[in-house]
Amino acid sequence: MNTTPGTDSTVVVHPDQDVLAAATAARLLATLSEVQARKGSASLVLTGGGTGIAVLEQVRSSPARDAVDWSRLDVYWGDERFVPADDDERNEKQARAALLDHVPVDESRVHPMAASDGAFGDDPDAAAAAYAEVLAASARSTGTASGSAVEVPSFDVLLLGLGGEGHTASIFPDTPAAREGRASVVAVRDCPKPPPTRLSLTFPAIRAAQEVWLLTAGEAKADAVALALAGADPVSLPVAGARGKQRTVWLLDKAAAAKAQPTH
Numbered sequence: 001m002n003t004t005p006g007t008d009s010t011v012v013v014h015p016d017q018d019v020l021a022a023a024t025a026a027r028l029l030a031t032l033s034e035v036q037a038r039k040g041s042a043s044l045v046l047t048g049g050g051t052g053i054a055v056l057e058q059v060r061s062s063p064a065r066d067a068v069d070w071s072r073l074d075v076y077w078g079d080e081r082f083v084p085a086d087d088d089e090r091n092e093k094q095a096r097a098a099l100l101d102h103v104p105v106d107e108s109r110v111h112p113m114a115a116s117d118g119a120f121g122d123d124p125d126a127a128a129a130a131y132a133e134v135l136a137a138s139a140r141s142t143g144t145a146s147g148s149a150v151e152v153p154s155f156d157v158l159l160l161g162l163g164g165e166g167h168t169a170s171i172f173p174d175t176p177a178a179r180e181g182r183a184s185v186v187a188v189r190d191c192p193k194p195p196p197t198r199l200s201l202t203f204p205a206i207r208a209a210q211e212v213w214l215l216t217a218g219e220a221k222a223d224a225v226a227l228a229l230a231g232a233d234p235v236s237l238p239v240a241g242a243r244g245k246q247r248t249v250w251l252l253d254k255a256a257a258a259k260a261q262p263t264h
């Protein structure tokens with residue numbers, strides 16, 4: 001199926017989660033190496049979640065892994081669980097175990113969000129403000145995304161997962177984060193999915209990315225996918241509000257795509 005819910009949106013459906021993860025890893029390696037060939041370096045925003053981490057594991061084991069020059073890649077996160085640095089729930093910890101500890105990234109170009117036992121202590125608002133400043137500083141050195149409402153880099157590829165209730169990054173339905181229009185990063189409390197306290201990019205930051213890729217698998221996501229592709233309100237279904245400046249690509253398995261309406 002290949003639907004076009006917005007001008008440059010594409011839906012790609014794979015038979016199952018294993019094929020989805022392997023094909024998305026190949027797509028990611030090809031895209032990042034092409035961006036590096038064109039611009040010299042590339043930037044990637046990582047997601048947590050089952051499919052996002054499975055993609056990183058597939059990148060790690062790919063024979064084409066070194067098509068990307070890992071030392072010329074800036075790495076950011078779209079959201080983080082605000083827990084101690086060594087907590088297994090941390091998106092950074094999972095991404096490092098899946099990929100980043102196994103490739104020669106330049107640590108000065110890897111930009112994790114703070115942990116709850118880090119420099120800002122147990123203050124998620126201070127941690128969010130600090131990450132906004134990290135993004136603003138990167139934007140000042142590499143160029144702010146044109147037309148962006150917030151000062152963030154023009155991310156080349158931004159990966160997102162989604163929850164069955166419609167959250168993406170850590171923007172949950174009907175929350176202040178879903179209405180945020182000025183900040184690039186916010187603290188999120190009382191999340192319905194644990195852990196309850198998180199940090200998240202906002203819609204203006206997500207929409208500064210050139211390409212947004214929405215990755216998900218399984219029938220538990222099918223209703224949210226179908227509603228988003230049908231044009232749901234992003235406040236009540238945040239994943240409907242995630243889009244890239246150039247492209248928005250939905251990368252799904254059959255079960256997650258099962259309720260979506262193809263346009264051709």
Ligand SMILES: O=C1O[C@H](COP(=O)(O)O)[C@@H](O)[C@H](O)[C@H]1O
Pocket residue numbers: 047048049050051052079080081091160161162163164168169170193216
């Ligand atoms: O908590 C989170 O969940 C979502 C989706 O995860 P999944 O395991 O249901 O696919 C993820 O996108 C987000 O980054 C993460 O913090």
